Amino acid sequence: MPPPVRKALADDYAELARMLEKLEQGHVHIAVFGEVSVGKSSLLNALVGEDLFSTSPLHGETRSSAMVAWEEQRSGGVYLVDTPGINEVEGEARETLARDVAARSDLLLFVVDGDLSAAERTALDGLLAMGRPLIVVLNKSDRYTDDELAGLLEHIRGSLEERVAPENILPASADPAPRVRVIREADGSEHEETEEREPDVEAVRRRLWEILDAEGKSLAAVNASLFAGQFSEELGRRVIEVRRQVAERLVRTYCIAKGIAVALNPVPVADLFAAAMVDASMVVHLSRLYGMPLNRAEAGSLIATIAKQMVALMGTVWAVHFVSSAIKFGTGGMSVMLTAGAQGAVAYYGTYIIGRAAERYFAQGKSWGPGGPKLVVEEILESVDRESILAQARDDLKSRLKASA
Ligand SMILES: Nc1nc2c(ncn2[C@@H]2O[C@H](COP(=O)(O)OP(=O)(O)OP(=O)(O)O)[C@@H](O)[C@H]2O)c(=O)[nH]1
Ligand SMILES: [Mg+2]
Incomplete structure (x- = not known):
């Protein structure tokens, strides 16, 4: 192979070596994508059950990609990968990063917090083109009533028909806002009570494990070969x-x-x-x-x-x-x-x-x-x-x- 070509491919080879190592160890990477502040880091925290990723109401909290092991009883070698939100600021750089992370991952989570914007659809199409199994997570579901949530889910499932199977479009509340209730006393006075709420990411967790149990290690194998084919x-x-x-x-x-x-x-x-x-x-x-x-x-x-x-x-x-x-x-x-x-x-x-x-x-x-x-x-x-x-x-x-x- 001519040296310039070899040089150009060096990064790819290094990356491939990492992929092969991952394959040998049977590691599976699950990566999260989506616009800023939709709750990507919160979702991963809720899945691990610990605040390992930093979250904030300010846009752009997560600045680079990071990875933690997902220690569940059945797991071993499953890793969760956080990424910065895709948005207009530094748009191109962020998209490149997202694509690189996706290429190295085996299962993708695409997080939204409402109906998908045009930009989200474009980003989603880009990720789907990578050929990994993908779950769309409608986060912040605590902001909706049951009826609203059911309607919104149905709408999103309908609009993504042909692209994402309905069982892979799921609601979650990764970090629900406290519920504030106004208590009215017998004497007519009122005061507020706030009630903290627990995260609910069960549907996503269950689906992830279904996929992992069914396809398990072959996911990593499939993706290593996909990855190799891509570059x-x-x-x-x-x-x-x-x-x-x-x-x-x-x-x-x-x-x-x-x-x-x-x-x-x-x-x-x-x-x-x-x-x-x-x-x-x-x-x-x-x-x-x-x-x-x-x-x-x-x-x-x-x-x-x-x-x-x-x-x-x-x-x-x-x-x-x-x-x-x-x-x-x-x-x-x-x-x-x-x-x-x-x-x-x-x-x-x-x-x-x-x-x-x-x-x-x-x-x-x-x-x-x-x-x-x-x-x-x-x-x-x-x-x-x-x-x-x-x-x-x-x-x-x-x-x-x-x-x-
Ligand atoms: N109401 C509600 N708020 C949530 C939920 N999940 C996350 N949030 C809030 O949304 C804000 C953003 O959450 P992050 O997890 O930092 O979002 P992110 O997508 O990682 O954001 P960037 O890293 O900035 O791209 C925080 O204030 C969270 O508390 C949820 O399920 N319900
Ligand atoms: Mg984040």
Whole structure:
């Protein structure tokens, strides 16, 4: 590599080294963004349960980014990162900082304290483009009545539809103002009583842990590869390799989830490919891994396209054949277990093919190529050894089902 290029990339490499270290240690970074004074630092304090970040009613209290460990019983290696508010003053510098922090983070919190302004929408779009899971937090919810809050949330959810899933738009009161009550005595005199209120960030906490539990360490892996992909073409080959490995692991994880879901709730054979919830999550996840985030609706139609080709190519004859060969699953002899296991294995296989096809689609820059989806699915069906995937499904499912029995 020519020295000038190397020099130009030195910072990137240093950054990548940090990312890889973070990946090795299994660290996950959650970073907070938003306009000045919306309560970003307060939110992090409420999550940690300690006033670790300085807050103030004055705009621009937080001047640089800072990080603390989030010590919850389940945690280990989860860090919370505070950032200065994005605003007009020093606008560009702050945006650059925000983008750098976001690129290094695995999960983003975007805090607002009312309906989103045009500037907030622009900032939010910039963050969404980075492909990380993102939660929009409507803070200072104590300033609204229950009805107002419900209305405002509905409005924001509606206006961000297609960009942020409703379950990722949540209210919080990180540092509620004391409630002042006027007490009227029997003799007609009045006095005021102030009542301190506790922060309420439960909804955000719960959602964060849902995401962390579901995607856990793979978040860091996904983002390290996303990050690598973002800064340098030189690392392209390595990135593709890392991506492929992460994608393979990811697809397998979803195959197991799907297989187990179907094994525990057997469905008619015809519905095997219709139970697409797990597949949709997988495709959304894969799309992020390849830096081309899709929403659930888009993921759904991509799956429909692939499934249509699968059915056309394999047909019902195949399904019957396949179920009977999969039935060699289980040795327990219980017939329910047998059908369940067989169905689970078929579902596993279906999800595997969908995952591989979707991955190919993303790897080709969101395109099926000249042969269209038919050719891609055909090639994948031919290249994948059905028996070995089935055997892998049996192994994976058998051990999980045993564990849960
Ligand atoms: N009423 C109410 N006030 C809040 C809430 N959360 C934060 N505040 C207040 O909002 C002000 C700003 O809070 P900070 O946490 O410093 O906000 P920030 O977003 O970190 O601000 P900068 O660092 O300046 O960008 C403080 O006076 C907080 O007490 C809340 O839930 N309800
Ligand atoms: Mg702050």
